[in-house]
Amino acid sequence: MSTNSKLYLFVIAFLIAIFAFYNYLVYSSNGYVAVEKLSPMAVKGQQLFQNNRCWSCHQLYGLGGYLGPDLTNVYSDEDKGPLYFKAFLNSGVKSMPKFNFSEEEKDVLVEYMKQVDETGIYPNYDAEIEATGWVKLKYQNEE
Amino acid sequence: MKNKAPIYFLLFAIIVFFLGMFFGMIASFQYLLPEFLKEYLPFSKLRPFHVTSVISWIVLCATGSIYFFLTYVEKFKLFSPLLVKLHFIIFLLTGIAIYFSFAFDYTEGREYFAFKPILIVPILIGWILFGINYFKTLYKNVKGWPVYYWMWGTGIVFISYHLMEAHFWLLDFFRLNFIKDFAVQWKSTGSFTGSWNMLVYGISIYLMSKIKKDSDVARNKAAFFFYFLGLTNLMFGWAHHTYLLPTQPWIRYVAYAISMTEWIVLASIIYSWKRSVLKVEKENHPMAYRFLLATDFWIFLNIILALLFSIPAINFFTHGTHITVAHSMGTTIGINTTILFSALFFILHQLYPDFETDRKWVKRGFVSFNISLFFFWISLLIAGGKRSYWMYVSKSGLFSEMQDSLILYYISFFIFGIGIFVSLLIVAFPIFKAFFHKIKT
């Protein structure tokens, strides 16, 4: 093997070592502001959200498909909230499929939305945009 | 008798590509008529079909091309031809299983991998077989690797890792902490994209060195510098997808800093603009050459867009709008797909040296493809800009009113989408026929 290959292998090994450490930090919970655990009910709600592919039309924190609106904070939105949320589920409005959720399923979905809502704010209207190009987010429960 | 498995991969890739685009076209039509086919094929069914198919196109075409280059062009004796066949059969069966799981709503997974999570197991096995074959073959045959061999090897290893990472949510350790889980999900998809780019960009360097008949492009210091820069971005640059998640600021600082290194790429593209493409010897590879020219153009446009929204202050406004979609499709079509078409034409020439690739209709298809993509891309950018205005500036009116006001841009999105589909169909048809002929003889 030529000397260059050795150098390249060394650089790769070095990057992988940093990557491993970095992953360790990203995977540990200290990297996040919200640390409350999802309740078993919310986990059920999340699974319903996945099985029915709500994410393909809706976003959470702006991530997902774009045919429908973002749902991060519907739960605490003054004009919306849990009843409004439930009303949409089996309504079949516009392109949204007409789901057949039972009352119990609606409840777990609401519970999931409630716990997502508690993790943070999106769109983050009170964020501060700095001259360096940086954005300082406003976190949930921060005055 | 040569192993035909690489050609099977390529045919498979072309088929899922056109299926995928077809699903995309119906999906974009639902932006115009929300009730269209809603009961049987809601948008939520079409989107996974579309996205998973077109991503598979990229990955399968890259895989087939790499196998082809190793066996037909470099004429290496593979460590195990049998493993290539096995790899193909596993991917074919898994692909069929994925379509079934989408069709019958077994979609417990998440975005990009919405199928039943168990199906990731055969996919991973396929990658491991590819990896074993790849490294064993190269280790025996090549001393002092040119950069594309490093890139392909890196791509295979990191795709395997990030496919796994994309399923970490199955573990409570991740799943129960929503923000961590969500961040890791988007970390994995971002880095997965970076990993397949290793395969595809490696192919583009391979093609350049072969078409130019100049191996220096794949061996000089700059090539390796950009490889390591790309690897660094693959590992640490993902977080610009998640600037707006409530993570600790350091995660976002790192991503911001790393993303900005891509300016070096932009500077180098501008600097070497004339040198890089115009000297390419195009006699034998007129279409492969044209597609690489198109790649250059699309890299230029997309990198400016990506650099801009990697700045958090700009990302703040573009995130969560169709500007993101313009970025995803701008790069997967403009950059990945053009490189892969270049590879297909190059391969065609290897199989049938007398085959005339730059026929009149193929050239026309090529031109109308680029024009369609341009307006497709612009439509998405404008739609995204207007949505951002609604979210952050006017802050008034219902979501549905905002959507209705964008109808013009959605119409042009739909129409130029058809343009892309038809143009590429014209371009791909002779390739498909020739490959098909090859496996029959």
Ligand code: HEM
């Ligand atoms: C016939 C042309 C095409 C049409 C009409 C089309 C249409 C669409 C539509 C409607 C979406 C969903 C956008 C949303 O969430 O609201 C989408 C997403 C996407 N498409 Fe296409 N598409 C086309 C071709 C392609 C091709 C050729 C590729 C890749 C090779 C591609 C890659 C993607 C990707 C990666 C996404 C996900 C975007 C994201 O999550 O940000 N598309 N496309």
